[in-house]
Amino acid sequence: MDFVLRGDICYSERPERLTTVPGGYVVCADGVCAGVFDTLPERYAALPLIDESGRLVMPGLCDLHVHAPQFAYRGLGMDLELLEWLATRAFPEESKYADLDYAGLAYDLFVDAMRKSATTRLSCFATLHVPATLLLTEKLEKSGLRGFVGKVSMDRNAPEFLCECSAERGAKDCEKWLREASDRFIQFRPAVTPRFIPACSDELCRQLANLAAEYGAPVQSHLSENLEEIKLVRTLCPDAQSYADAYDRLGMLGPRTVMAHAVYPEDEEIELLKTRGVTVAHCPASNMNIRSGIAPVRKLLRAGVRVGLGSDVAGGQTIDLFRAVTDAVQASKLYWRLVDKNDLALTLSEAFYMATKGGGAFFGRVGSFEPGYEMDLIVLDDAGLPHPQALSVEERAQRAMYLSGECAVTRKFVAGQPIEL
């Protein structure tokens, strides 16, 4: 379906500033953006016009890191720290996904919420269960959203009920997942998903890296999130120069790898992420909630590392990625104030860029309204945020991001296809 959509348009071409076009036109042809215009060019006059005058029109947001099974317990147990939280909340809950009935119920809630959110693309973790992960992917595929899903792999340091016992078994299950998912799904593609080094043996990681290469699958995992975890990795991988190097030696880092967190990256680690073209999923809410700290995003950006945003539900409490945008700004202000005065705070524009074009790059030409970008679009009704003064489109966009809970997503397209809200 080709169309023209009229509204108050706001998107990112580069991190430094928002591009806004009040009462502008965005044109979709063959699922791809043909451009944004002040006045509609004659050549598009025959296309159906969707009139969203007075509403905000933005690219869909890209959630680079979210745990689908954790959605069921978002906002719970937030007084705990990472390893304790994993043991008492995350792992017991994830074990329930051996039961397909429970998985269906819980994943319906997750997919339904994602569908109605401002997010159009996501890279998500499931659990280690192949059938439940296929069920999740089926539901996501039907939603119209796009992205990656990973069956989680773990073969050590996990409770028995969430462990694949051996590297061989883990690799075998992963291959089953990759094969079935590749066959059955088009919009959601399978991702190789080692939980993190502490839970994956070298042997499992090596086999997973081979499978990723063989199936052309992206890799997603966690990196340098928490000081205790980093210490553990140092013990488990005494030869590695850093946590990132441990992944690298096992063949896990490349331009199709997304690593969540990087809260405590060493200088060599940053260089390695840059060299390998890895994308970092910055998850500020999660880093606060489970007391990890604040990721040095400015340092990563300065070094040329690709950075996008993740909700990291349920370390983060909400899948609302606008919240991740403003959390990223707030966290970076505290980093500047409390940790390093050389690392200037992120601007809202930079954080919005990370949530759209920045993180979108992991999914292809996604996250902007520049010509050639896949037409991921959301319409935001900010009428619930009345104001006594005149506001520019940029100001309204700022406010909608800071108060996204008070705005409704009233329309959504992914790659030019309408999503039922």
Add this chain to the structure above:
Amino acid sequence: MDFVLRGDICYSERPERLTTVPGGYVVCADGVCAGVFDTLPERYAALPLIDESGRLVMPGLCDLHVHAPQFAYRGLGMDLELLEWLATRAFPEESKYADLDYAGLAYDLFVDAMRKSATTRLSCFATLHVPATLLLTEKLEKSGLRGFVGKVSMDRNAPEFLCECSAERGAKDCEKWLREASDRFIQFRPAVTPRFIPACSDELCRQLANLAAEYGAPVQSHLSENLEEIKLVRTLCPDAQSYADAYDRLGMLGPRTVMAHAVYPEDEEIELLKTRGVTVAHCPASNMNIRSGIAPVRKLLRAGVRVGLGSDVAGGQTIDLFRAVTDAVQASKLYWRLVDKNDLALTLSEAFYMATKGGGAFFGRVGSFEPGYEMDLIVLDDAGLPHPQALSVEERAQRAMYLSGECAVTRKFVAGQPIEL
């Protein structure tokens, strides 16, 4: 109106834990709580029953620090720091309140939002304009909420259009405000409101302190928010031992004083706040947004200082005080991680206490369901947060606080009076 209300009750008696009563009864007699019961005592059986079974029932929240005129630009200009933000955003906007038409329009939006929120009590700043502040108070009085409003006083270091020129003029305007407001309003009482030391001469402060004593009015102001501001106070008050001492020498500190922020209190300052019985309004979102830092709440609590929460709109972007509750927890986790490992993070229960019984003490016996407390009550519909697993009332309350934007306040009483939502 006396009544019984049935629902899933959650409130604070002490900071350490939430008290919950699933399917319990809270009884209101003469505007005051008669108690919470598992089964309804016979003696209340004749009272009208409001059945809110399945919904969460909590005390109303107490917002100790909010700028009513700044509501109009919440979420805007958040890339600036305090003094720059005051100069380019706060002061120009506040000057508009010389115009009663504009003030009426803007204050309608503020009061309307407050009325519908989870907040039942507030201590708020207006601007320096007496007529607009009376207008605001009239609107607040009609809303059914209760609390304090302050005409702001400023006689130095402010733009000419927002300055009272002399201490005499400032004191005179303040007295006019106190007299008229005391005469006209019952539920909202006037507060003496020096903006902060940098904007108030010693002479003005002394006269304001006298007026507060004469009219029995509380005092509200800002304290030790930002490092630049603190430096400025040191220059302006060379004899004072600290920022708090500067206020104290001018007669401003006492058990009816609420001071916002205290992000950088010195040890003597904490001792002084404790001795004088001052309440601190902790405003975590604002402290992040305008890059002030993180207030050492654990230190304040350990020293026995009274602490409540403030939204500090528009330093904070939202009047949703549940957000302040979870922001306080998140900020305290970062303080523990990045600043001082001796200061353990706040638990959600402690932060909720600050938003209810803790801050409520500034308004009287307010903020709990213990017998004798004024009946401030909200009903929260958390049906928008479905879950596949069984959750306790405490877990649902946790989730509702972390995801308050996804819950609706469906009923509200202040001192036993129903509020129209």
